[in-house]
Amino acid sequence: MTHNTLNHFSTALLFKRINEQRQAKHQPLLENALLASKLGILIAVKTDKYINFRAETVTLNGRQLVALAAILEEYFNVNMQQDMRELVSLYSHEEQKEPDISAVVDKTAKPAKQVVTESGLLHRFKRFFAKKRT
Amino acid sequence: MGKLTRQGGQTFMGGLNRVFHCNHYNAHLQMSILMSVGLPEHDPELLLIEAASVLVQRLKNSGYSQKELINEFSFCGFGWLQQVNERLWETLFSHYGDSTYTHGKPGKVGYFNAGYIQGITGYVTEQSKAKQLGDSVDQYQVDLTQVDTSTEYLINAMPLSPVPERFAFEGCCARQTAVDENKVIEAVQSLPLFGRCGTHDTGLIDAFGVVLTHHFADYYNRISYQTYFAMRQAGIPEEDIKEIFIQSGHICAFNTFGGIMSSPEWYAVVEPQCQNREDWLHGMIAVINALGWGMYRIEKIVAEKEFIVRIYNSYEGVGYRRLYPASTDKSLSFLAMGAMLGLIHLLWKVDIREKPDLDQAFYVSQFNNPNNSYTVEQTHAIAAGDEYDRILIYK
Numbered sequence: 001m002t003h004n005t006l007n008h009f010s011t012a013l014l015f016k017r018i019n020e021q022r023q024a025k026h027q028p029l030l031e032n033a034l035l036a037s038k039l040g041i042l043i044a045v046k047t048d049k050y051i052n053f054r055a056e057t058v059t060l061n062g063r064q065l066v067a068l069a070a071i072l073e074e075y076f077n078v079n080m081q082q083d084m085r086e087l088v089s090l091y092s093h094e095e096q097k098e099p100d101i102s103a104v105v106d107k108t109a110k111p112a113k114q115v116v117t118e119s120g121l122l123h124r125f126k127r128f129f130a131k132k133r134t
Numbered sequence: 135m136g137k138l139t140r141q142g143g144q145t146f147m148g149g150l151n152r153v154f155h156c157n158h159y160n161a162h163l164q165m166s167i168l169m170s171v172g173l174p175e176h177d178p179e180l181l182l183i184e185a186a187s188v189l190v191q192r193l194k195n196s197g198y199s200q201k202e203l204i205n206e207f208s209f210c211g212f213g214w215l216q217q218v219n220e221r222l223w224e225t226l227f228s229h230y231g232d233s234t235y236t237h238g239k240p241g242k243v244g245y246f247n248a249g250y251i252q253g254i255t256g257y258v259t260e261q262s263k264a265k266q267l268g269d270s271v272d273q274y275q276v277d278l279t280q281v282d283t284s285t286e287y288l289i290n291a292m293p294l295s296p297v298p299e300r301f302a303f304e305g306c307c308a309r310q311t312a313v314d315e316n317k318v319i320e321a322v323q324s325l326p327l328f329g330r331c332g333t334h335d336t337g338l339i340d341a342f343g344v345v346l347t348h349h350f351a352d353y354y355n356r357i358s359y360q361t362y363f364a365m366r367q368a369g370i371p372e373e374d375i376k377e378i379f380i381q382s383g384h385i386c387a388f389n390t391f392g393g394i395m396s397s398p399e400w401y402a403v404v405e406p407q408c409q410n411r412e413d414w415l416h417g418m419i420a421v422i423n424a425l426g427w428g429m430y431r432i433e434k435i436v437a438e439k440e441f442i443v444r445i446y447n448s449y450e451g452v453g454y455r456r457l458y459p460a461s462t463d464k465s466l467s468f469l470a471m472g473a474m475l476g477l478i479h480l481l482w483k484v485d486i487r488e489k490p491d492l493d494q495a496f497y498v499s500q501f502n503n504p505n506n507s508y509t510v511e512q513t514h515a516i517a518a519g520d521e522y523d524r525i526l527i528y529k
Contacts, residue, residue, distance in 0.1 A: 041370050045370075074238050075237065
């Protein structure tokens with residue numbers, strides 16, 4: 001994998017794998033909305049590039065993927081390197097079966113303009129901010 | 135030790151306003167602050183230490199002795215603090231060391247304690263041993279370098295406003311309730327919500343299924359807003375930053391308000407006055423009015439649709455103005471937004487009256503499910519020059 005390769009994966013699956021690992025270690029589960037906001041902030045702090053983890057999918061280059069793995073280990077106490085390879089591979093496999101370019105999210109897009117499937121507080125705040133901007 | 139006084143919904147000790155908060159809020163807030171490690175010209179670890187140090191130095195300058203500061207550390211539920219020698223202090227028990235937590239790798243969490251000791255000694259202090267890293271005790275090393283005293287941040291006067299009586303303000307359309315607010319406040323204020331520092335004591339406050347602190351409001355405001363501004367400066371979207379701070383309030387409400395509304399004290403004092411869910415809301419608002427968070431007034435209740443709460447002298451609003459000039463942003467009371475949303479969720483989404491087990495698995499299952507969830511907005515803000523904070527919760 002080079003740093004220029006783009007890797008797409010589902011955020012819902014990422015959150016599920018994070019919580020599976022945390023559960024296996026007897027650590028408390030974390031809500032999807034909280035994970036999405038924290039990962040967006042942490043990846044921006046560590047890489048200078050904001051990525052919206054509230055979208056259905058995220059697209060990361062190799063460098064960002066490495067940064068994400070380090071963030072997950074440091075801030076969520078999970079080792080996701082193997083899982084992320086699987087998530088990327090799973091997404092590619094699904095894409096080949098049923099191509100859908102609309103599912104690939106522009107990583108520079110503003111959060112409130114993107115499709116959000118997560119539930120929880122964030123979804124509700126999003127409505128507020130979207131309304132505020134108009 | 136400072137005498138407790140109350141004014142306009144605020145509680146003061148040693149001239150500084152104090153607020154009750156639980157270990158979950160303190161843990162989540164500290165985790166949020168520490169997410170900003172790596173931002174340019176911003177050192178969150180130093181921020182956490184200095185924000186405490188400045189306030190303790192203020193107390194010292196106002197006449198507190200070292201013994202009084204150590205006693206107040208316990209009284210406020212921060213733990214059991216002692217000096218080992220000139221350069222070494224330890225906490226046999228501490229709120230941050232024993233009751234807070236991190237979702238990440240175990241690490242040092244005693245920034246506040248280090249700041250407190252730094253304020254007492256006037257010398258730069260860092261945590262040197264941590265129970266969370268396997269040490270038997272939390273220890274703090276005092277470097278004999280004098281603290282930079284230019285970090286004072288309470289630069290403005292506190293803008294306290296008169297508080298209207300319940301239901302007696304223009305625009306109020308909430309119906310009367312049988313819940314006697316004064317009786318509830320009096321009952322809460324009579325509870326032994328303080329830590330002790332005797333030989334067999336811990337200096338911690340175990341209550342309502344959580345561990346409480348009677349914390350410095352200015353500490354919360356300083357660390358939250360400095361981090362918010364640093365993240366905004368780095369180009370991180372406002373929505374994400376506000377979300378993590380509001381989430382801390384929501385988690386606080388779930389655990390602390392949930393614990394209170396499940397407690398024997400609630401069932402002894404408040405529940406007998408309640409005939410319906412709206413009364414439970416009035417009862418819990420009365421409890422909040424004893425926490426030092428400001429004076430909450432319900433403006434409107436349309437059950438299962440819309441709720442509006444005004445907060446006079448909210449500790450975030452008046453605290454913001456104590457630290458900064460007026461803002462143009464009207465949604466800066468993160469704790470109040472999260473707490474009010476959490477309270478409505480406890481009553482109208484979870485239905486706390488059915489006494490569910492309020493653990494983390496239940497929290498995640500509830501809030502990963504969008505059904506019957508509410509939205510929160512802040513429409514007025516003391517931080518932006520308004521008379522009160524106004525929080526709107528709706529479906």
